[in-house]
Amino acid sequence: MxxxxxxxxxxxxxxxxxxxxxxxxxxxxxxxxxxxxxxxxxxxxxxxxxxxxxxxxxxxxxxxxxxxxxxxxxxxxxxxxxxxxxxxxxxxxxxxxxxxxxxxxxxxxxxxxxxxxxxxxxxxxxxxxxxxxxAGDTLRRSGAQPGDDLWVSGAPGQARLALGALRGEWQLPAGVLAQLRPRLERPTPRVALGLQLRGLASSALDVSDGLLGDLGHILRASGVGACVDVDAASAPLRVSTAPWSTQMSALTQDDWLHCALAGGDDYELLFTAPPARRAQVQAAAQRSATAVTRIGAITAERGLRLVDGQGAPVAGRFASFDHFAPAR
Structure with missing residues (x-):
């Protein structure tokens, strides 16, 4: 041929x-x-x-x-x-x-x-x-404002959790791998949500290399900082695997956070919007049949601050994927 x-x-x-x-x-x-x-x-x-x-x-x-x-x-x-x-x-x-x-x-x-x-x-x-x-309705990375809510769609970390199992980094129950492997190999582009967010979101991008690393693009383009609740950010991933939680005890807290915050290959939308638009954001998510989670806020002070659900600082480096960085 x-x-x-x-x-x-x-x-x-x-x-x-x-x-x-x-x-x-x-x-x-x-x-x-x-x-x-x-x-x-x-x-x-x-x-x-x-x-x-x-x-x-x-x-x-x-x-x-x-x-x-x-x-x-x-x-x-x-x-x-x-x-x-x-x-x-x-x-x-x-x-x-x-x-x-x-x-x-x-x-x-x-x-x-x-x-x-x-x-x-x-x-x-x-x-x-x-x-x-x-013209004029494009969602950009450069529009985040101090005080804006920070949102993410879906359950970031599912693709990385599946990838780790396929690489032999950890063992997953067969039911978990069967559920999560399509998130790695057949991701769902959030086109419907993106269309609904026009006029609502102040900034947006898709999460391809890791949530925190990609968030950095918004922060640099907008000249702002952010405070991220790591418990809120990792909650959708934990909920999606909750039925098998007792069989996944070997996964450490660092494993969960690494998958959710730095895993990559999620192709979810990370976006910001003013707090006054929370109900509208939720309505847009419902119309597009896409779950969204509020995971933090944009700050005037530059830099990224990580906290837990009680507001206590969280230490840790969650580096995103970089094609030219040493393998990790």
Missing amino acids: GEFDLIARYFTRPARRVALGVGDDCALLAPAPGMQLAVSSDMLIEGRHFFADVDPEALGHKALAVNLSDLAACGARPLAFTLALALPAADERWLQGFAGGLLALADAHQCELIGGDTTAGPLTICITIFGEVP
Whole structure:
């Protein structure tokens, strides 16, 4: 099977929401009047971002999900994406699974594949995604204000807890791993929540490298600090595994906090909003069928302060993932 046969068989679809899609040298996008394009790229490399034996359907899902998550963090509605794919070989069974997972998620979000590139090489996936957002309504990292509440969606740490079990760092009951492994391999992009947060959130980003590390981007961009309640931040993770708590006693407090605060691969939304909008935030979460938790507050004094549920200081360094840092 040649390169162009591969593209035609697995990745060519009729254009629907775009002016020109796969088949020409360039695609043509036409955002609605008054809308701006939101653009983001992400790369996934075998051995760095995913295990070699990962289910190709799950990998196709995740490859697009991490890009959709970027759009969610900006409050943008998905429009289209390109796919650049390096393959060690044109394995038709693998391609069928990968394309199935990728395009099923694309269809769920009405996001069209409009072009890209294929080549031979180590398995590498690069997606560039395009969304649209009303001019002036984009969620940014730079709008957090002192006194704002700090919120997070979902249960940060689930993906890292599953990853630790797969790496042999700790043992998890079979029921826990079965529940949490999809959070690692098939994350849910919070697009619906991002759309609901337009006009409510003062700042936002998606949690990809670890909650505290990614929070640092908001703090630097906004010129503020934050106080984080580590008990509140780790509570959703603990609640999600509560039925198996007696079988997980080997996990230490540091393990729980590391997963929740520094685990990464969550693709949840971390955002701020004024306290007067708490009821509106909860209503937005309900409309988008996404749980949210208030985990702290933005402070005028720069820096990050960690406290427990009683307000006592918590010591510890919870470093987030860094591609160029030594392995940990």
